[in-house]
Amino acid sequence: MQSLDAAFSALADPTRRAILARLAKGEATVNELAEPFEMTQPAVSQHLKVLEDAGLIIRRVEGTKRPRRLAKAGIDAMDQWLAMLRKALEANYDRLDQVLAGMEKEKHKKGEKR
Amino acid sequence: MSQTVSKMTLTTEGDTHVIVTRRFAAPPEAVYRAHTDPKLIQKWLLGPEGWTMPVCINDAKAGGKFRYEWTNGTGGGFHITGEYVELQPYHRIVHVERMHLPDPTPDNHIETRFEPDGAGTLMTMRMTLPDEKTRAGMLATGMEHGMEASYVRLEGMV
Numbered sequence: 001m002q003s004l005d006a007a008f009s010a011l012a013d014p015t016r017r018a019i020l021a022r023l024a025k026g027e028a029t030v031n032e033l034a035e036p037f038e039m040t041q042p043a044v045s046q047h048l049k050v051l052e053d054a055g056l057i058i059r060r061v062e063g064t065k066r067p068r069r070l071a072k073a074g075i076d077a078m079d080q081w082l083a084m085l086r087k088a089l090e091a092n093y094d095r096l097d098q099v100l101a102g103m104e105k106e107k108h109k110k111g112e113k114r
Numbered sequence: 115m116s117q118t119v120s121k122m123t124l125t126t127e128g129d130t131h132v133i134v135t136r137r138f139a140a141p142p143e144a145v146y147r148a149h150t151d152p153k154l155i156q157k158w159l160l161g162p163e164g165w166t167m168p169v170c171i172n173d174a175k176a177g178g179k180f181r182y183e184w185t186n187g188t189g190g191g192f193h194i195t196g197e198y199v200e201l202q203p204y205h206r207i208v209h210v211e212r213m214h215l216p217d218p219t220p221d222n223h224i225e226t227r228f229e230p231d232g233a234g235t236l237m238t239m240r241m242t243l244p245d246e247k248t249r250a251g252m253l254a255t256g257m258e259h260g261m262e263a264s265y266v267r268l269e270g271m272v
Binding site for chain 1: 121122124134136138139140144145147148154157158159160161162163245246247250251253
């Protein structure tokens with residue numbers, strides 16, 4: 001089992017998170033990852049190694065190619081990220097509910113009619 | 115697609131869109147005002163616990179600019195600048211924005227609609243990013259603040 005620390009430090013880098021987001025859509029080779037991310041192949045390979053060591057992705061052998069895909073831990077990590085983004089947005093809108101309730105009260109106080 | 119438990123939905127569409135929907139108990143006029151009046155925006159557009167928005171400047175008219183600055187009170191912070199493209203009062207806002215981290219991210223083109231939903235409002239926010247990589251980066255950045263919170267929780271558990 002991979003340590004939680006390794007997974008968290010692997011996720012601390014925005015490029016690695018973006019690579020995971022790309023892999024969430026399906027398997028990709030180093031070449032396919034290097035192109036949209038405008039990175040050199042060695043730079044991509046380095047990030048992939050970190051993700052692999054953390055147990056977030058796995059590689060497959062297909063001739064000379066080594067396509068990568070998300071491991072179960074990687075899928076869980078992506079789900080957690082989305083859940084956290086969701087939570088931040090939900091916190092905003094829960095506050096907005098309060099603001100709207102306050103506006104409604106203010107209107108009644110002023111005796112406005114609609 | 116629709117969830118009855120949660121009032122909010124967050125989905126991706128194609129390679130470059132992010133769609134957020136949310137229902138509110140107030141009419142479109144109030145929800146629209148809460149999105150365009152700086153005094154109201156400062157009360158809710160804050161993100162995770164502990165963040166505030168000390169600077170909220172906005173000129174809500176077509177071609178008008180806005181600038182929102184956030185801080186976490188311990189030295190962390192970032193800001194967003196943007197321009198309004200089109201405003202149809204109480205119904206629709208179209209604007210362009212970018213985050214400064216401090217380098218500006220590519221423009222995020224956002225259309226926000228406010229539609230009557232019974233006595234309330236259904237808000238639909240449709241973001242369009244220039245490409246897939248930018249969208250992945252934006253979603254990852256949004257997650258960063260959540261990551262921070264979970265680090266704190268982890269430390270608390272040790």
